[in-house]
Amino acid sequence: METLMKLFKNNIRQYGMIIALVVIMIFFQLITGGLLLEPINITNLILQNSYILVLAIGMVLVIITGHIDLSVGSVAAFVGAVAAIMMVDMQLHPVVAVIASLIVGGLIGAWQGFWVAYVRIPAFIVTLAGMLLFRGLTMIVLEGQSISPFPAGFQKISSGFIPDFGDFGVNLIAILAGIIFTLIYIINELRDRRAQQKYQFEVISNSLFVLKLVVMAAVINAFTYMLASYAGLPNILILLLVLILIYSFVMNRTVMGRHIYALGGNEKAAALSGVKTKKVTFWVFVNMGVMAAISGLIFAARLNAATPRAGTNFELDAIAASFIGGASATGGIGTVFGAIIGGLVMGVLNNGMSLIGLGIDWQQGIKGLVLLAAVAFDIYNKKKNSVS
Amino acid sequence: MSEYILEMRNITKEFPGVKALENVNLRVREGEIHSLCGENGAGKSTLMKVLSGVYPHGSYDGEILFKGSVCEFKNIKQSEELGIVIIHQELALIPYLSIAENIYLGNERSRRGIMDWNETITGAKELLAKVGLDENPNTPVGSIGVGKQQLVEIAKALSKKVKLLILDEPTAALNEDDSENLLQLMLEFKKQGISCILISHKLNEVSKVSDSITILRDGKTIETLDMHSGEVSEDRIIRGMVGRDLTNRYPERTPNIGEVTLEIKDWTVYHEQQAERKVLDRINMVVRRGEIVGIAGLMGAGRTELAMSIFGKSYGRGITGTILKDGKEIQNNSVTEAIENGFAYVTEDRKDYGLILIDDIKRNISLTGLRKLTHRTVINEREEVLVAEEMRRKLKIKTPSILQKTGNLSGGNQQKVVLSKWIYSEPDILILDEPTRGIDVGAKYEIYTIINQLADEGKGILVISSELPEILGICDRIYVMSAGRITGEVNRENATQETLMRYMTKTGGNGHGNTDEIVQK
Structure with missing residues (x-):
């Protein structure tokens, strides 16, 4: 028990938000009389939050470099509008339209990245301008109207599920995916642990390690079972998982990721160590543009329409998700996984409060307080742990 | 009233897991200059933070007597009210505000919240006269040099009716002239009855102005030396600080000098902001393999500018x-x-330009050489650990783990991490800019040893240093710079502090940056 407490104390930053997420989930599970964790609601949670989570992945990278992007909501709306014009008005094939939309997103990111990285205008200002600019452009290209409906194939991005083989009452693909994912997870953990022991890093005790594996396996499989007993694996979940895995890998294991952290941690030192700071900043913004485009496409597909007011306040949710997930406003600190947890905290709050019939006014207020509390908790912890 | 203005008795201060101070005693006489010496991490700054109330009463054990009465400061404001003022190493001035505004910052001359500019300006003028700074009080602080800024800090302290002035490494960023100026000012204050506590690594300054010296080591008081007893040499102080005799401050080395590896020809650089201002004027120099070449010069001579402009045009x-x-x-x-x-x-x-302080040792070491650790842009993390461990062992970086954040390391160990990083990038030419600044005596010796090893491996090494004994102690050949030009080139055998100083203060240079004719006496 004592080691457990010590473990908890040392990793409070890492685990704090996961614990907060679990507590929030239990709270709403009780207060809604079990509605929150109904299979249909779990599936809804994923569908409802996917576009914010995609934005959060891009946003946390921007925040790690020490910048911010206020324009992502407008960019998402603009790309959604462009996609609608291509698919609905011009009757282009969805695949072509999606690729073109992603390129548009990348170009928008390049535009903003240029001003931030090379002209050195603060990102706050560049993206504030972008927020107005792209909202305006959205209204112009849509001529103030909504465009719908999208081709059925395109809608499947947001509302489709991985098709199952046969009919067994539950979705077998989902169950299988859960089991395979669990196995990959366990193998990975074992490999990491062996490596850490080899280099004589401190590792948690055997019994705790097994406990951790068992809990994680249970969570993963409970989750996939829930999905299986409704409609199976949503397409969007697969897309999200792929993005999370790719970006976690890039941030942890590649030169680009290292350079992003180094740049955010100390730009001058990074520059003198051979990090091409301008180039890195530029590409982080290009990436953010692409992620905003993906988010815009998901949202348009879910709504089955491109509307002039799409994506309003998305940027705030994405930024909040990053900070709740432990990113530092001064740069250099943050993880993709943390941003996802942060996004889920916000998502569960939204969903739970809607379930109990709380108005949008109260929801906003409570979300604001949660953001403040999460960051205050983080700063309190940092202070306590730093010995001067 | 006791003869001591300040007595700190049995001060013990603990941080989680570390005893930073253990039964420390410090007694400062009225009107004396009392120096506090010790290696980095000996507890000097912590002790001063206890004194000034940064660590409030109750967070430490022991008692503080100021002018004979017990003090229990809860914050800095309370200690300042009694006239205890600290000037920190990092100056706390606001660059965009004027000198006068800075002097009265937090202590504004005002009536019912409205600024009284007359009194502010006249008061500031008086204070500036006292510290001997001839500047317009309306000048923004950011536009005057560091030496003058230091004086503004002191003027600010005077405005608070200072009785006990604490200077933490006041001359670390100053050139010889400004340092001398500052020391004179301290002696002047002494005459006026202001007591001073001086924290400094520069032992020559310490022995020059101090009346007594208290030495701290590992959070304990070692001894208090009376400088008027006439038997206290710098070596004596060092022995107290490191707990052993350090007979040779520079490691022995027989240089093995080879071919010319680096040659700079007619290197001219203009100022980053002021396009017409020449910062470097036709610099010519050579460095040979296995040679340690020093660059001496005063602040503003252009040494760092030279190094950074060569290193990927990072300056100018x-x-x-x-x-x-x-x-x-x-x-x-x-x-x-x-x-x-x-x-x-x-x-x-190293803190602003050398390290990512929030990252761990391992990641800092691998940053420049990351390409060597990657296969198709994926980092081999196991290899990275091995590299970091090897550097830790080779350079004797004192840390419980290579996963420690570099921000938590002492100055000497931080510098070793910076060196590791560059050693791992396998350079042929190393430019070391003030490699031992702010590092304690023991760690300095280790850094010198590393520099020697690198030279013996056949690398060409350029060392920039403001400490003349250091330049003389480790370099084979020395270039002297002044006002953007090379004003002299001296071999080790011919070099003395006096010759270097003469070239350092020589302005105008020798016209064409041609160094051949110079002193190979």
């Missing part, structure tokens, strides 16, 4: 001139190119 604009490496002309247009060409630059400011 309108750069002209050629760099030859092993006889071939090369281009260092970016830091990446410079690194590929085998250059390394260890900056004078």
Whole structure:
């Protein structure tokens, strides 16, 4: 028990938000009389939050470099509008339209990245301008109207599920995916642990390690079972998982990721160590543009329409998700996984409060307080742990 | 009233897991200059923070008596009210505000919240006269030099009716002239009855002005020396600080000098902001393999500018001139190119320019050489650990783990991490800018040993240092710079502090930056 407490104390930053997420989930599970964790609601949670989570992945990278992007909501709306014009008005094939939309997103990111990285205008200002600019452009290209409906194939991005083989009452693909994912997870953990022991890093005790594996396996499989007993694996979940895995890998294991952290941690030192700071900043913004485009496409597909007011306040949710997930406003600190947890905290709050019939006014207020509390908790912890 | 203005008795201060101070005693006489010496991490700054109330009463054990009465400061404000003022190493001035505004910051001359500019300006003028600073009080602080800024800090302290002035490494960033100036000012204050506590690594200054010295080591008081007893030498102080005799401050080395590896020709650089201002004027120099070449000069002579402009044009604009490496002309247009060409630059400011303080040791070490650790842009993390461990062992970085954040390390260990980083990038030419600034005596010796090893491996080494004994102690040959030119070149055998000083203060240079004619006496 004592080691457990010590473990908890040392990793409070890492685990704090996961614990907060679990507590929030239990709270709403009780207060809604079990509605929150109904299979249909779990599936809804994923569908409802996917576009914010995609934005959060891009946003946390921007925040790690020490910048911010206020324009992502407008960019998402603009790309959604462009996609609608291509698919609905011009009757282009969805695949072509999606690729073109992603390129548009990348170009928008390049535009903003240029001003931030090379002209050195603060990102706050560049993206504030972008927020107005792209909202305006959205209204112009849509001529103030909504465009719908999208081709059925395109809608499947947001509302489709991985098709199952046969009919067994539950979705077998989902169950299988859960089991395979669990196995990959366990193998990975074992490999990491062996490596850490080899280099004589401190590792948690055997019994705790097994406990951790068992809990994680249970969570993963409970989750996939829930999905299986409704409609199976949503397409969007697969897309999200792929993005999370790719970006976690890039941030942890590649030169680009290292350079992003180094740049955010100390730009001058990074520059003198051979990090091409301008180039890195530029590409982080290009990436953010692409992620905003993906988010815009998901949202348009879910709504089955491109509307002039799409994506309003998305940027705030994405930024909040990053900070709740432990990113530092001064740069250099943050993880993709943390941003996802942060996004889920916000998502569960939204969903739970809607379930109990709380108005949008109260929801906003409570979300604001949660953001403040999460960051205050983080700063309190940092202070306590730093010995001067 | 006791003869002591300040008595700190049995001060013990603990941080989670560390005893920073253990039964420390410090007694400062009325009107004396009392120096506090010790290696980095000995507890000097912690002790001063206890004194000034940064660590409030109750967070430490022991008692503080100021002018004979017990003090229990809860914050800095309370200690300042009694006239205890600290001037920190990092100056706490606001660059965009004027000198006068800075002096009265937090202590504004005002009536019912409205600024009284007359009194502010006249008061500031008086205070500036007292510290001997001839500047318009309306000048923004950011536009005057560091030496003058230091004086503004002191004027600010005077405005608070200071009785006990604490100076933490006041001369660390100052050139010889400004340092001398400051020391004179301290002696002047002493005459006026202001007591001083001086924290400094520069032992020559300490022995010059102090009346007594208290030495701290590992959070304990070792001894208090009376400087008027006449038997206290610098070596004596060092022995107290490190707990052993350090007979030779510079490791022995027999240089094995080879071919010319680096040649700089007619290197001219203009100022970053002021396009017409020449910062470097036709610099010519050579460095041979296995040679340690020093660059001496006063602040503003252009030494760091030279190093950074060579290292991937990190400083300056309108750069002209050629760099030859092993006889071939090369281009260092970016830091990446410079690194590929085998250059390394260890900056004078490791906290702002050298390290990512929030990252761990391992990641800092691997940053420049990351390409060597990657396979198709994926980092081999196991290899990375091995590299970091090897550097930790080789350079004796004192840390429980290579996963420790560099921000938590002492100055000496931080510098070793910076050196590790560059050693791992396998350079042929290392430019070391103030490699031992702010590092304690023991760690300095270790850094010198590392520099010697690198030279013995056949690398060409350029060392920039403001400490003349250091330059004389480790370099084989020394270039002296003044006002953007090379004013002299001296071999080790011919070099003395006096000759160097003469060239350092020589302005105008020798016209064409031609160094051949100079002193090979």
